[in-house]
Amino acid sequence: MADAIRIDKLQKTFRLGFIPKTRPILKGISFSVREGEIFGYLGPNGAGKTTTIKCLLGLIHPDAGTIEIFGRSHLSPRSREPLGFLPENPYFYDYLTAREFLAFTADLFGLARKETGGRIARLLKLVGLERAADLPLRKFSRGMLQRAGLAQALINDPKLVILDEPLGGMDPLGRKEIRDIIVRFKDEGKTVFFTSHILQDIEMICDRVAIIVGGRIVKEGALRDLVSERVLFTEATVSGLFPDAFRGLAESVSVQGDRVLLRIFEESKVGEVLDLVRAHKGRLVSLSPRTETLEDIFVETVTRT
Amino acid sequence: MKIWAIAGITFKEAKRDRILYLLFFFAALGIVASRALAVLTVGDRVKIIKDVGLASISVFGVLMAILIGTGLVYKEIDKKTIFTLLAKPLHRAEFILGKFLGLVLTLFVMTLAMSLIFLAIVYAHTLKIEGVLLVAVGYIFLELVLITAVAVLFSSFSTPILSSLFALAFYLIGHLSWGLELIIKKMRPGAGKALVRALYTFLPDLENFNFKTEVVHGLPIPPGIYVSAFLYGVCYTAFILGLAVLVFRRRDFI
Amino acid sequence: MGKRVSAKKVPAALLLTVFLVATAAAFMALKVGADRIVRKKLPGSSIIYIPSGKFLKYATFGYRSLAADVIFLWAIQYYTTPTIDDRFDHLDHIFSIINELDPRYQDPYEVGALIAVQEAGDTRAAFAILDRGAANNPDQWVYPFNAGHVAMMTLKDFSLAEKYFEQCMKIPGAPEFVERLRANALFKKGDLETSWETWLDIYNRAADEEMKKIASNHLYNVKATIDAAALEDAAAKYRERFGHLPASLETLIRTGFLREVPKDLDGKDYVYDPVTGDVKTVVSPWRR
Numbered sequence: 001m002a003d004a005i006r007i008d009k010l011q012k013t014f015r016l017g018f019i020p021k022t023r024p025i026l027k028g029i030s031f032s033v034r035e036g037e038i039f040g041y042l043g044p045n046g047a048g049k050t051t052t053i054k055c056l057l058g059l060i061h062p063d064a065g066t067i068e069i070f071g072r073s074h075l076s077p078r079s080r081e082p083l084g085f086l087p088e089n090p091y092f093y094d095y096l097t098a099r100e101f102l103a104f105t106a107d108l109f110g111l112a113r114k115e116t117g118g119r120i121a122r123l124l125k126l127v128g129l130e131r132a133a134d135l136p137l138r139k140f141s142r143g144m145l146q147r148a149g150l151a152q153a154l155i156n157d158p159k160l161v162i163l164d165e166p167l168g169g170m171d172p173l174g175r176k177e178i179r180d181i182i183v184r185f186k187d188e189g190k191t192v193f194f195t196s197h198i199l200q201d202i203e204m205i206c207d208r209v210a211i212i213v214g215g216r217i218v219k220e221g222a223l224r225d226l227v228s229e230r231v232l233f234t235e236a237t238v239s240g241l242f243p244d245a246f247r248g249l250a251e252s253v254s255v256q257g258d259r260v261l262l263r264i265f266e267e268s269k270v271g272e273v274l275d276l277v278r279a280h281k282g283r284l285v286s287l288s289p290r291t292e293t294l295e296d297i298f299v300e301t302v303t304r305t
Numbered sequence: 306m307k308i309w310a311i312a313g314i315t316f317k318e319a320k321r322d323r324i325l326y327l328l329f330f331f332a333a334l335g336i337v338a339s340r341a342l343a344v345l346t347v348g349d350r351v352k353i354i355k356d357v358g359l360a361s362i363s364v365f366g367v368l369m370a371i372l373i374g375t376g377l378v379y380k381e382i383d384k385k386t387i388f389t390l391l392a393k394p395l396h397r398a399e400f401i402l403g404k405f406l407g408l409v410l411t412l413f414v415m416t417l418a419m420s421l422i423f424l425a426i427v428y429a430h431t432l433k434i435e436g437v438l439l440v441a442v443g444y445i446f447l448e449l450v451l452i453t454a455v456a457v458l459f460s461s462f463s464t465p466i467l468s469s470l471f472a473l474a475f476y477l478i479g480h481l482s483w484g485l486e487l488i489i490k491k492m493r494p495g496a497g498k499a500l501v502r503a504l505y506t507f508l509p510d511l512e513n514f515n516f517k518t519e520v521v522h523g524l525p526i527p528p529g530i531y532v533s534a535f536l537y538g539v540c541y542t543a544f545i546l547g548l549a550v551l552v553f554r555r556r557d558f559i
Numbered sequence: 560m561g562k563r564v565s566a567k568k569v570p571a572a573l574l575l576t577v578f579l580v581a582t583a584a585a586f587m588a589l590k591v592g593a594d595r596i597v598r599k600k601l602p603g604s605s606i607i608y609i610p611s612g613k614f615l616k617y618a619t620f621g622y623r624s625l626a627a628d629v630i631f632l633w634a635i636q637y638y639t640t641p642t643i644d645d646r647f648d649h650l651d652h653i654f655s656i657i658n659e660l661d662p663r664y665q666d667p668y669e670v671g672a673l674i675a676v677q678e679a680g681d682t683r684a685a686f687a688i689l690d691r692g693a694a695n696n697p698d699q700w701v702y703p704f705n706a707g708h709v710a711m712m713t714l715k716d717f718s719l720a721e722k723y724f725e726q727c728m729k730i731p732g733a734p735e736f737v738e739r740l741r742a743n744a745l746f747k748k749g750d751l752e753t754s755w756e757t758w759l760d761i762y763n764r765a766a767d768e769e770m771k772k773i774a775s776n777h778l779y780n781v782k783a784t785i786d787a788a789a790l791e792d793a794a795a796k797y798r799e800r801f802g803h804l805p806a807s808l809e810t811l812i813r814t815g816f817l818r819e820v821p822k823d824l825d826g827k828d829y830v831y832d833p834v835t836g837d838v839k840t841v842v843s844p845w846r847r
Contacts, residue, residue: 014557014559054388054558054559057388057391057392058391058392059388059391059392059557059558060557060558060559061555061557077394077395077396078394079394080392080393080394080395081394083392083394085389085392087385087388087389087392089385091384091385091386091388091389092386092389093314093318093386095317095318095321096314096317104310104313104314105393107307107309107310108307108310108311108390108393108394108395109393109394110307110394149389152389486594487636506587506590506591507583507587510590510593513590513593530593533589533592533593534593536585536589537586537589537590537593540582540585540586540589541582541586543578543582544579544582544583544586547575547578547579547582548579550575551575551576551579554572554575
């Protein structure tokens with residue numbers, strides 16, 4: 001499978017102010033995104049996520065290193081033909097209507113006028129903006145703007161969709177919608193590259209991830225490989241027993257009414273706890289093994305760096 | 306073509322700028338008021354109408370070009386709409402040229418409208434439609450095109466206020482070229498004179514586009530001047546746009 | 560840029576630079592060419608609508624003095640450009656603007672008057688400018704002085720000259736020879752009596768021998784002129800009567816046309832030429 005994106009030793013230092021104060025942002029990062037996969041790009045604030053994307057899109061000129069998009073150097077504007085980009089905050093021309101905006105975007109891709117009309121109609125339906133199609137964008141709510149942004153990112157039926165924090169600021173229903181859309185992209189054969197803070201969502205849908213900290217890639221690989229299936233501990237919620245009863249077996253995390261939340265660190269002790277509960281005629285409210293999550297990896301990686 | 310797409314939305318955006326209509330209003334006012342002024346003179350009244358009319362179109366046209374032009378690129382960067390735009394398969398040069406063309410289109414419409422009012426007022430006085438006045442207007446428009454290019458150039462790296470000042474300075478320098486010529490005549494030959502002469506040739510000479518006097522007084526215009534002035538305008542505009550593209554290409558949008 | 564720069568990018572930057580140089584060269588060449596084509600200028604056309612000074616006073620927003628400087632500078636260039644044929648048409652108007660904007664700016668008055676007299680041959684404009692200078696600067700004696708000079712030398716209007724010199728005399732700080740200029744103007748004007756009185760006054764007030772000498776020379780001249788006129792007049796009347804000029808001045812006394820033969824200021828006789836009837840002094844008034 002070819003690489004949708006290949007970044008090699010990318011470097012960028014910002015020179016700001018009259019007496020240039022240099023601030024190195026990207027210190028030589030390399031990673032690749034394979035075609036057809038969903039790739040998550042994570043890192044703490046200021047690590048260089050957005051800068052990487054801007055280099056990709058030609059908004060920032062790297063000091064050193066190369067970027068290839070489907071084998072084409074990113075320096076050529078043509079490399080952006082198979083791209084669709086949704087920025088974190090939607091900044092669009094507020095005097096255009098949604099329809100006009102999509103038509104304009106289509107023009108920028110050099111799409112033939114004939115097919116644009118149909119495409120725009122379909123996209124508006126897809127993102128649920130049919131009724132607002134002829135309203136000027138300045139009358140759109142933030143959610144509507146987000147959807148308009150999604151539509152413009154898909155106008156050229158891109159092979160690679162780049163999303164910068166697509167899940168930020170959305171309610172759980174919205175986040176589910178976006179997750180479903182991203183998965184649908186993959187089904188359609190598209191490659192998806194996105195940044196996010198919401199690690200649970202990344203864990204749910206990504207094939208591969210890269211973690212960038214302080215301008216360097218500190219972890220890259222398939223999610224499966226990074227996140228082991230090791231059980232860290234088992235959480236059990238029991239009622240009808242006092243916390244002391246579990247001394248030596250488990251750690252009592254909290255008590256609420258007659259419910260005790262326990263953390264059992266040794267797998268062997270789980271059975272003993274269950275026996276104890278049965279013996280005292282207590283009730284097992286819940287039992288869940290807690291495996292290592294992406295968040296754990298992330299926090300550990302970041303604090304280590 | 307992509308340049309036309311950008312020109313189209315720029316035109317749409319410029320159309321909504323209230324400054325445009327404010328300036329247009331004052332220009333129209335000036336042209337119509339010339340009729341009142343004409344009553345005060347003794348002798349040929351039409352000359353005042355023609356002079357004031359052409360001056361209004363020129364002055365307000367320049368103001369339009371500067372006030373709107375200096376915001377063109379800056380607004381895109383400030384409002385961050387440029388991010389989604391440049392993420393498309395677009396050359397940066399296409400962006401600059403598109404913006405430029407969009408404003409030129411707007412100014413064309415405005416100049417046309419002002420000219421119509423102007424011609425109407427002149428017609429009301431002379432019962433003649435003087436096509437030659439349009440020649441003067443045409444070259445005023447060419448001057449506006451050049452000023453627009455300058456405004457776009459400065460807009461690509463500077464704030465609107467500074468850009469306006471620079472563009473205005475360009476305009477003033479362009480009209481004071483004859484002063485430099487006088488100085489050269491009175492200098493003693495030498496390195497200094499050669500330097501000033503080089504500067505004089507390089508700096509813009511906007512009087513090249515000024516046919517107001519000839520047109521109003523019915524003086525003959527040597528035919529070579531038409532082509533020469535036109536080409537001068539085209540070349541200088543191309544030069545300025547080239548600079549704008551050069552500057553804009555290297556910009557990082559953080 | 561990346562180390563492995565794509566082959567297309569280098570030519571693009573180069574192309575742009577070449578483009579810039581080419582267009583710059585083009586417009587510079589066009590400019591040189593255009594300068595050679597002479598555009599017929601309606602003489603003075605660029606200043607057909609010069610606003611009045613009063614209007615400009617308000618329009619220049621408090622930068623009046625600077626505006627006066629700038630316009631004066633421009634005016635100097637304008638008037639030293641010989642190809643503008645009709646440049647003197649608005650001489651007074653233009654200088655009136657400068658004067659109105661900065662009435663205390665002295666140079667323009669003098670320069671304007673100079674241009675008016677020497678280049679334009681327009682004494683009316685010169686007087687207008689100088690009168691303005693005097694009106695706006697009553698403490699400056701140069702303006703009536705220059706005006707008197709113009710009247711005296713160029714216009715040969717001695718009455719006007721006398722008026723100006725008198726005006727000039729009254730200004731404190733005026734040089735003391737102005738009163739002599741005035742006395743001379745009076746003489747030229749033909750008002751011999753006042754001229755005599757004036758010179759007498761000057762003689763009496765004379766500070767040194769040289770001044771006394773000058774005054775006395777003038778007095779001599781005035782007296783000689785008066786006397787000569789009287790003598791020649793009597794001779795002419797004699798000729799009317801007798802058909803020929805008298806042989807000598809004594810003849811006139813005997814025939815009653817003259818009461819007595821005057822003597823010059825030094826007590827010497829005048830020289831009478833019986834052929835022409837002219838009466839001259841025995842010595843030049845200025846070489847006594």
